[in-house]
Amino acid sequence: MTFTPSNRSKTRAGRVLVPALLLLATLSISGNALAKDQFRIAWSIYVGWMPWDYAAQTGIVKKWADKYGIEIEVVQINDYVESINQYTAGAFDGCVMTNMDALTIPAAGGVDSTALIVGDFSNGNDAVILRDKTELAEIAGQEVNLVELSVSHYLLARALASVGLSERDVTVVNTSDADMVSAFASGGPTAVVTWNPLVSEILAMPKTTKVFDSSRIPGEIIDLMVVNTETLEANPALGKALVGAWYETMAIMSKDDEAGRAARTAMGKASGTDLAGYDAQLASTKMFFEPADAVAFAKGDQLPLTMEEVASFSFDHGLLGEGAPNPGFIGVAFPGERYFGDDGNLKLRFDASYMQMAADGAL
Amino acid sequence: MKRLINQCPGPVSTAALALLPFVVLVLVYLLASDARLAENPNDKLLPSFTTLAESFVRLTSVPSQRTGEILLWQDTGASLRRLAQGVGISAAIGLVLGIVLGAIPLIRSGFAPFVAVLSLIPPMAVLPVLFIVFGLGEVSKVVLIVVGITPFIVRDLQQRVQELPRELIIKAQTLGANSWQIILRVILPQILPRLIDAVRLSLGTAWLFLISAEAIAATEGLGYRIFLVRRYLAMDVILPYVVWITILAYLTDFLLKQISRRVFPWYHTGGPGR
Numbered sequence: 071m072t073f074t075p076s077n078r079s080k081t082r083a084g085r086v087l088v089p090a091l092l093l094l095a096t097l098s099i100s101g102n103a104l105a106k107d108q109f110r111i112a113w114s115i116y117v118g119w120m121p122w123d124y125a126a127q128t129g130i131v132k133k134w135a136d137k138y139g140i141e142i143e144v145v146q147i148n149d150y151v152e153s154i155n156q157y158t159a160g161a162f163d164g165c166v167m168t169n170m171d172a173l174t175i176p177a178a179g180g181v182d183s184t185a186l187i188v189g190d191f192s193n194g195n196d197a198v199i200l201r202d203k204t205e206l207a208e209i210a211g212q213e214v215n216l217v218e219l220s221v222s223h224y225l226l227a228r229a230l231a232s233v234g235l236s237e238r239d240v241t242v243v244n245t246s247d248a249d250m251v252s253a254f255a256s257g258g259p260t261a262v263v264t265w266n267p268l269v270s271e272i273l274a275m276p277k278t279t280k281v282f283d284s285s286r287i288p289g290e291i292i293d294l295m296v297v298n299t300e301t302l303e304a305n306p307a308l309g310k311a312l313v314g315a316w317y318e319t320m321a322i323m324s325k326d327d328e329a330g331r332a333a334r335t336a337m338g339k340a341s342g343t344d345l346a347g348y349d350a351q352l353a354s355t356k357m358f359f360e361p362a363d364a365v366a367f368a369k370g371d372q373l374p375l376t377m378e379e380v381a382s383f384s385f386d387h388g389l390l391g392e393g394a395p396n397p398g399f400i401g402v403a404f405p406g407e408r409y410f411g412d413d414g415n416l417k418l419r420f421d422a423s424y425m426q427m428a429a430d431g432a433l
Numbered sequence: 434m435k436r437l438i439n440q441c442p443g444p445v446s447t448a449a450l451a452l453l454p455f456v457v458l459v460l461v462y463l464l465a466s467d468a469r470l471a472e473n474p475n476d477k478l479l480p481s482f483t484t485l486a487e488s489f490v491r492l493t494s495v496p497s498q499r500t501g502e503i504l505l506w507q508d509t510g511a512s513l514r515r516l517a518q519g520v521g522i523s524a525a526i527g528l529v530l531g532i533v534l535g536a537i538p539l540i541r542s543g544f545a546p547f548v549a550v551l552s553l554i555p556p557m558a559v560l561p562v563l564f565i566v567f568g569l570g571e572v573s574k575v576v577l578i579v580v581g582i583t584p585f586i587v588r589d590l591q592q593r594v595q596e597l598p599r600e601l602i603i604k605a606q607t608l609g610a611n612s613w614q615i616i617l618r619v620i621l622p623q624i625l626p627r628l629i630d631a632v633r634l635s636l637g638t639a640w641l642f643l644i645s646a647e648a649i650a651a652t653e654g655l656g657y658r659i660f661l662v663r664r665y666l667a668m669d670v671i672l673p674y675v676v677w678i679t680i681l682a683y684l685t686d687f688l689l690k691q692i693s694r695r696v697f698p699w700y701h702t703g704g705p706g707r
Contacts, residue, residue: 151664158666159478174665180475215569215650219664244661245569245650252561253650258568389665391477417475 107140109308111164112157114150117351118190118293119166120337125319134315138307164297168221170380172296174389177400177417184302185420186309187295187316188364194354195266196225196291197283206281209261210239216263218244221291224383226263229282266351290376313424314433317361324359361428368422369405377402377410477666488669512643512655519578520639524632526583531590532624536616552584574646581642582635593627594620626697633689640682
């Protein structure tokens with residue numbers, strides 16, 4: 071009998087089908103069971119998130135989890151966007167991300183999320199860099215390499231607006247952050263927007279000038295620990311353990327004593343630099359070492375204005391989904407019964423209550 | 434009773450059996466999608482078929498707010514242009530080198546091992562080098578495809594040239610043909626349909642490299658769009674794009690096969706031809 075083409079396609083389809091079925095079966099199982107005692111949080115490498123690695127490695131997370139009778143697994147994900155996507159898909163109960171990504175990925179995907187910890191905001195870590203030019207306005211007409219639809223893109227939009235330009239005056243070239251430095255070294259790109267530690271590596275090259283950075287828009291690029299709202303409501307212990315572990319780590323790393331330096335050295339090493347390199351990155355990061363500062367920031371008047379700005383940028387770029395009729399389509403809640411957007415569709419909630427417990431020493 | 438290995442489906446059941454896996458896949462998707470959407474109506478992971486269809490219509494008919502272009506056509510144009518350039522250059526290099534290496538033992542001894550070693554370098558591993566040498570523009574994307582598939586085509590054609598019946602070459606020599614005439618009049622016509630075969634086999638790889646290059650730095654293209662919207666889990670864009678890429682890949686393969694059948698009918702009359 072001949073081996074006919076239809077036989078071939080049948081077996082090929084069969085080989086694809088079985089894994090596909092398994093994949094779909096996995097996807098259709100929701101990851102967020104309600105009351106439980108085992109949790110997984112995801113983190114990726116960035117100056118403001120290295121404390122999670124340190125807290126997990128040194129047993130601080132375990133100590134706090136034990137105190138509340140739960141287990142917390144801290145997982146490092148090499149790809150930042152992938153970690154958020156995994157969280158959104160339900161594979162993790164919590165994940166670190168920026169305020170903009172929290173709005174555009176899980177919240178826009180219908181996953182009700184709570185910003186449990188406001189860890190820091192970028193205060194110079196994100197920058198617009200030009201080659202051979204020294205003024206921001208000279209960016210007009212250039213190709214700008216950046217990770218499109220990320221906070222870099224947002225920073226560019228804010229930078230352009232500050233000199234009366236718009237995105238139509240430049241050409242945005244989507245470039246992977248992994249290849250940003252080697253691409254710039256190749257001599258091709260003349261304008262980039264990126265974040266540390268890439269910023270410092272690019273600025274070390276000749277004829278480069280930082281023409282705009284996030285210290286000009288302080289408090290707009292915020293780094294958060296985001297957890298699933300339903301999971302948190304059913305398991306307040308998770309929130310307490312995470313916040314407790316976080317501020318214990320903050321207290322250790324913020325001191326300029328031996329333990330503090332050792333902690334920062336470990337965080338620096340884990341992110342591919344050393345103590346000096348890590349301290350330099352911390353200098354352009356506004357860390358909220360004290361829970362009371364983070365509470366004040368979350369309760370402050372600027373946060374709702376920032377989220378409004380971020381929401382309208384995201385809406386203009388189609389990041390809120392095609393069904394979104396206006397920037398306020400996804401509601402954002404702030405401490406003190408304040409809202410931005412549709413309060414019938416609240417999907418992102420800034421919650422200062424757990425950080426307040428830490429500030430009051432009530433954990 | 435007939436043995437299982439001797440039972441052949443008739444034409445109707447062949448078609449039904451071929452369709453079955455697709456139908457099952459669609460059904461499973463439908464069930465999983467419904468289950469997720471029932472729990473969270475805004476779920477982006479497995480959008481409903483209605484959402485997918487709406488999104489496809491939008492991608493193919495509504496101009497983008499930002500550029501005024503219709504995204505799917507713009508991306509398709511950009512990607513197919515790169516693919517055609519990359520595959521075209523590879524085919525040209527492959528044809529020349531394949532014939533030279535296959536037909537001239539002196540050159541084969543000198544370069545065939547070199548080409549064999551080159552073909553073992555994983556192209557993705559040298560991608561950072563390609564970016565530094567060729568920049569982030571169109572050139573590096575085309576070069577990645579060329580680096581990725583040329584060694585395969587060269588080695589395949591060299592092999593095919595060496596497999597040509599020795600009698601043909603000897604007969605041409607007894608008729609007084611010199612080396613150049615043998616290459617041009619005997620080897621080249623025999624090798625052209627095999628070049629089309631080699632190109633068809635390397636198209637899948639070419640797509641892989643195209644999408645990879647577009648994922649890293651681009652302003653348009655099918656791979657660019659997929660990796661861009663991946664940032665906010667827009668499966669309603671990614672899934673139609675994947676289907677569209679599959680259709681394009683199938684059509685190019687089909688087209689090449691038809692060209693081969695029309696231009697080289699002798700190659701497809703039994704024997705080794707496909």
